[in-house]
Amino acid sequence: MSQSRHIWELELEPLDQEDREILEEAEKDPNAVTTSTTIAQKLGLFSTCCMIINRIIGTGIFSTPATILKATGSPGASLLLWAAGAFVSFAGLMVYMEFGLSIPRYTQDGQSKAVPRSGGEKNYLEYVFRRPRYLVTCVYGVLFIVLGNTSGNAISFGQHALRARGVSEEEIDNCEWQIKGIAIAAITGACLLHGSWRAGGIYVNNLFATIKCLILVVFIIAGAVHSGKGGNRNTHNLDLDCSFVNSSGNATAMSKCPQNRDMQDHQWQMYGFSQSFLLVIFAYGGFENANYILSEIDRPKRTYKLASILSLGLVTFLYMLVNIIYFLVIPREEFLNENTQLALEFFKTIVGSKHSAHVDAAIASFIAFSSFGNIIVVTFVGSRVKQEIAKEGVLPFSRLIASDMQTPFSWFRNAIFRSSDDYKSENTPVAALFLHWIFSFILVIAPGTTDAYLFLLLLHSYALHVCAGFLLAIGMLYLYFQKNSTWRQESGFKPLGGWIWALLYAVVNAFLICVAWLPPPSRFKTLILDQIKYNVYPIVVFSLIGFGVLYWVGFAHLYPRYSKRVLDVKRYPIIRDGVQIYEAVFFNWVFHTSFHPKPAIVY
Incomplete structure (x- = not known):
């Protein structure tokens, strides 16, 4: 490290001699890296909440409810x-949560x-699927590096930024490269923010999460006030006699609810419900966001839960209220209008309507703001x-990508405040941020813009939420029911209901994996994607999985056979009060298996 004093010498709780020797050895070894998030820099309860909220609340709540009503034909x-x-x-x-608080496991005392x-x-799949060695790491690594980025939200940001400037919906399709330019600028800005000032990126994320919640509260209050003052309350949308009525051919029901006659081309169908449920699941995507950064969270066993x-x-509370308010304020026929x-x-x-131009700009600004908030949090977490x-x-250049670098903000602060009492080194994974930027850039440039946002969203969610979620749930069931299982005793979190949650999650994700391959009826062909064939995104995802397998064959079999060397990686976490504050990682391609004297992770 470049500082005259080691970071660990300035901790409130000094390290023991063994931990100090490991870190000093890593500092001298050209094939090793040390990473750290000191106790003072850990995320507290509010920041952790904001990391999750900013990820979940995106642009879906502003448009998805209309698509769902078109597909189901029923507000209820x-x-x-x-x-x-x-x-x-x-x-x-x-x-x-059960995985996150139970693994990895270390030997202490x-x-x-x-x-x-x-x-x-990554950690959980490696724990469950240990053989063949490196297979899960390679496949998951390919999926996350390629798809775990901000390209979709960056395109959405570009589109709505132009809308906020007064570009009409019809003109947007002719502004492809303007949109891509704005998207790349947004991605670059987020990477520079997190690369130059770690704490600043967290402050900005917290601000975006707070404002997003306030925006939804404004929607709810505005709609409630409008309805309470005698506005165009569409109470029939929430009336039990009408809310679940569609064009089922029931003449009695239709006579009670004549406003449902416009639903005649929107019958309840399994395909409509399945695709609607897919969109809803995507809208809640991000609830697992804190699992990606557990090493960054203070007292994770309490704060994370x-x-x-x-x-x-x-x-959930905000989403349900926003949907109810939508149905109270907007007539059902407007939900069904393709241009709404x-x-x-x-x-x-x-x-x-006399203020429509200002309202259009304001709503576009809201959505652009929400998209940029997602860019901020996904950049921090993804890196x-x-x-x-x-x-x-x-990975190629693994040592470089795995390393931390001191942020410029921290360097300037330490240059000004030279007293050790004020010293706090702030590190960030600059090389990993650059890797994140590269693939975000590629995916922004590659597709067109008409379906690009939703297509990239579907790719990300299908691979990293649905497919990975299914494997995790199956893995959890395996841990519970394998022969001589000790998981119930070792689990660091025992939810009420135990394995029932894993079974439910596995069934739902299996359903979502399969439904993506079903061809839509003619009336639903443009329900989600307009210009891209319905099964392109699952084909892309499974193609990437196949590429990950091929990468594993080359990495784990062909290269070692050609070079006559094997990869030897040792990871040594430095832990205080159940929290990881440092980690030393040693990388070596060796001609024979070597072992470090201190045991690292046990599975």
Whole structure:
């Protein structure tokens, strides 16, 4: 390290001699790296909540409810789907929480103990699927490095930034390279922020999460006030006699609810419900965001649990109220209009059409703001996961990508305040941020813009939420029911209901994996994607999985056979009070297996 004093010499709790020797050895070894997040820099409860909320709340709540109503033909069914999506997300959270608080396991004082670590699904899949060695790491690494980025939200940001400047919907399609330029600028700005000032990136993330919640509260209050003052209340949308009625051919029901006659081309169908549920699940995606950065969280066994439950609960509450308010304010026929932009129609109904231009710009600004908030949080989180993947040694330039660098902000601060009492080194994974930027840039440039946002969102969610979630749930069931299982005793978190949550999560994700391959009926062909064939995104995802397998063959078999060397990676976490504060990682391609005298991770 470049400082005259070692970071660990300035900790409130000094390290023991063995830990100090490991860090000093790593500092001298050209094939080793040390990473750190000191106690003072750990994320507290509020920041952890903001990391989750900023990730979950995106642009979907501003438009998805209209698509869901078109597909289901029923306000009541739409609300039930949103509630069901929250329940399934809670089931997923229980699975992620049990994994996150149970593994990896380390030997301390002769005992095997669980210490939460960043990396999310990577750690859990490696724990369950240990053979063949490196297969899971390579496949997951390919998926996350390629798809775990901000390209979709960056394109959405570019589109709505132009809309906020007054570019019409019809003109947007002719502004492809302007949109891509704005998207690349947004990605670059987020990477520079997190690369130059770690704490500043966290402050900005917290601000965005707070404002996003306030925006939804404004929607709810505005709609409630409008309805309470005698506005165009569409109470029939929430009337039990009409809310679940569609064009079922029931003449009695239709006579009670004549406003449902416009639903005749929107019958309830399994395909409509399945695709609607897919969109709802995607809208709740991000509840697992804290699992990716557990090493960055203070007292994770308490903070992580509380933050995850509070965040998902708050978002569910806001989402349900926003949907109810939409149905109270907007007539059902407007939901079905192909040209209706839901949030825009909502405020036009409240303030009147004479202010439509200002309302259009304001709503576009809201959505652009929400998209940029996602860019901020995904950049912070995604770079940490890429760093964890690199620590396994499976990437080209793994040592570089796995390393931390002192931020320029920290360097300037330490140059001004030279007293050791004011010294706090702030490090960030600059190389991992650059890797994140490269693939975000490629995916922004590659597709067109008409379906680009939703297509990239589907790629990311299908691979890293649905497929990975299914494997995690199956893995959890395996840990519970394998012969001579000790998981129930070793688990660091025992949710009420135990394995039932994993079973529910596995079934739902299996359903979502399969439904993506189903061809839509003609009336639903443009329900989600307009210009891209319905099965392109699952084909791309499984192609990337295949590429990950080929990469593993080359990395784990062909290169070692050609070079007659094998990869030897040792990771040594430095832990205080159940929290990882440093880690030393040693990378070596050796001609024979070598072992370090101190045992590292035990599985």
